[in-house]
């Protein structure tokens with residue numbers, strides 16, 4: 146199925162005085178005191194909401210938080226309200242539910258430019274079941290639908306998909322549009338040479354992405370825990386590094402596929418190994434073929450950083466998904482941070498750099514380089530599915546442009 150990109154535009158809609166149902170992804174991390182620890186997703190919703198406020202819309206925000214089974218106070222969206230209100234410069238009203246009479250009353254009393262946040266839609270099991278009756282109840286709250294929840298667009302749930310059957314027009318918000326422009330745009334029509342960097346823990350979770358990218362890229366760089374499955378498939382000893390024994394054949398066939406497609410597939414030539422999986426492990430640098438028994442590879446080595454950086458210099462578009470090593474341990478974050486710095490430098494020279502969600506975003510943020518990249522996705526699972534070439538139900542459900 147082709148990935149849809151040309152979706153209905155919010156700017157075409159007449160919103161003054163209208164009740165606008167905006168699905169956002171406010172699924173943010175909270176600490177044990179229910180304080181928001183990363184407000185990226187809250188900040189990312191602001192342009193769409195402010196646009197609607199400025200045009201006198203009456204804004205109904207809906208989101209999920211976590212994966213609650215029924216009504217669960219620790220998954221309430223209340224902790225999001227202070228930061229959201231601060232960013233928008235208005236007092237966002239918190240509803241005590243996502244459907245029902247009380248909610249309808251709050252919406253009826255909402256002035257033009259006012260904002261109400263509904264309670265976690267996943268407090269109803271009907272949300273994830275994409276129950277049409279629940280979707281209809283959500284739809285009845287509003288006059289039009291805006292989906293700005295890119296991070297949840299891979300879920301066919303009542304508030305992301307079902308609701309569009311009962312509420313028209315159904316258009317994309319600005320964040321959704323930006324994510325599609327970068328992630329679909331770059332992959333379908335990249336400025337060449339086009340490179341992808343894929344890391345993370347396991348090859349099994351990235352098979353779809355690697356296979357899909359092999360059809361499009363000129364250079365594919367692999368790092369992270371998955372490289373040891375490739376090494377073992379080539380006959381190297383890998384000590385106690387992470388290996389997926391049942392994926393050795395797959396690794397070989399991916400290497401062959403790259404060759405037949407003329408893709409330059411780069412594996413690290415040296416690795417940083419550790420005597421245990423710990424922040425304070427003893428470590429040393431060895432060639433890829435020289436990992437002794439009892440040691441495990443936790444990062445790419447300096448020669449690999451040099452080779453990868455050199456290869457990236459010739460490119461015009463780079464997509465990165467998944468860290469190069471166990472970046473949560475300072476000692477093994479060097480490779481990931483070096484790649485982040487390289488991408489930040491290349492962005493400054495006009496290369497399009499896209500960070501496709503998940504842990505690589507956390508790594509880029511940790512080193513303070515997020516604002517240097519062309520685009521940082523707010524979606525983990527959603528961006529992976531897009532890079533795999535899949536269509537997202539929350540996008541398919543929107544009106545065509």
Ligand SMILES: Nc1ncnc2c1ncn2[C@@H]1O[C@H](COP(=O)(O)OP(=O)(O)OP(=O)(O)O)[C@@H](O)[C@H]1O
Nearest residue numbers: 345346369370442443467470471472503504505525
């Ligand atoms: N050599 C390694 N050995 C073991 N684990 C590793 C290694 N290199 C990276 N990792 C781990 O991989 C994890 C990230 O893998 P994952 O596949 O989840 O990445 P991601 O795609 O960025 O995240 P998401 O799945 O959320 O999109 C990190 O926690 C990191 O510590």
Ligand SMILES: O=C(O)[C@H](O)COP(=O)(O)O
Nearest residue numbers: 170172211296297525526
């Ligand atoms: O964080 C995410 O990936 C999205 O908010 C979707 O959440 P989910 O994986 O619980 O559906």
